[in-house]
Amino acid sequence: MSPDTRDLLVEAAARLLDEGGVEGVTLREVGRMAGVSHNAPYKHFPSKQALLAAVAARDLARESAAVTAQIPPAAPPEQALRLVLRHYAGWALRYPARFKLAFGAWQAAYPELDQAAHDAQAMLAGLVAAAQETGTLPAGDPERLAALLRALAHGAADLASAGHLAPDGKGHAGPGDLIDDMLRYLRQAAPSARARIP
Numbered sequence: 001m002s003p004d005t006r007d008l009l010v011e012a013a014a015r016l017l018d019e020g021g022v023e024g025v026t027l028r029e030v031g032r033m034a035g036v037s038h039n040a041p042y043k044h045f046p047s048k049q050a051l052l053a054a055v056a057a058r059d060l061a062r063e064s065a066a067v068t069a070q071i072p073p074a075a076p077p078e079q080a081l082r083l084v085l086r087h088y089a090g091w092a093l094r095y096p097a098r099f100k101l102a103f104g105a106w107q108a109a110y111p112e113l114d115q116a117a118h119d120a121q122a123m124l125a126g127l128v129a130a131a132q133e134t135g136t137l138p139a140g141d142p143e144r145l146a147a148l149l150r151a152l153a154h155g156a157a158d159l160a161s162a163g164h165l166a167p168d169g170k171g172h173a174g175p176g177d178l179i180d181d182m183l184r185y186l187r188q189a190a191p192s193a194r195a196r197i198p
Contacts, residue, residue, distance in 0.1 A: 006044045006054075008034040014055050017097045025052065053110035056102040060116035063091050064123060077130035078137070082183055084127060085153045089175035092157035103154070124150060135192030137183075145186075152182050 012033035016025045027041040027048055034040070045051040067087035071080045092099040106113070121143075128149070129142040137145065156175035159165035167174045173181070 057113040057116040081127040089157040
């Protein structure tokens with residue numbers, strides 16, 4: 001099935017975002033890049049912010065689906081969580097402008113983006129809760145622990161993209177290494193680890 005005009009506009013906006021950040025996205029240029037009339041974007045999006053929200057929603061949903069597809073069906077929760085967090089950091093490094101857009105501040109509510117963000121957070125918190133149930137993560141509020149892990153992945157990717165974190169340089173680690181470290185430290189504080197201490 002060929003993409004519809006809305007899909008073409010969202011993809012064109014995403015490419016412009018990659019090239020020049022939010023400032024590089026204009027409805028007129030999006031229309032030109034998508035190969036439609038200069039008025040076409042306004043028929044689908046009332047404003048630039050609405051178009052950017054559609055880009056963010058699409059990318060959040062797309063990345064969530066991509067990482068979910070990578071998780072083996074019988075993977076333990078901690079392994080699935082590691083895959084999700086590493087994918088999250090990888091997305092931030094591959095598409096920094098899209099990543100910052102998706103997790104940036106929004107002046108208005110956009111239902112499509114709100115739903116995509118809710119679904120992504122629910123998946124992460126669900127994996128944390130499942131790992132807590134198996135005793136590989138410490139007990140506590142799974143939403144809060146998910147926020148801690150997301151903050152680590154986000155911050156590590158930010159430092160790496162700025163050149164302040166690298167396996168052969170500052171920090172002696174990449175984002176994936178720090179994610180692994182954090183999960184290992186948390187596992188050591190978890191009930192299953194304490195049960196093995198005489």
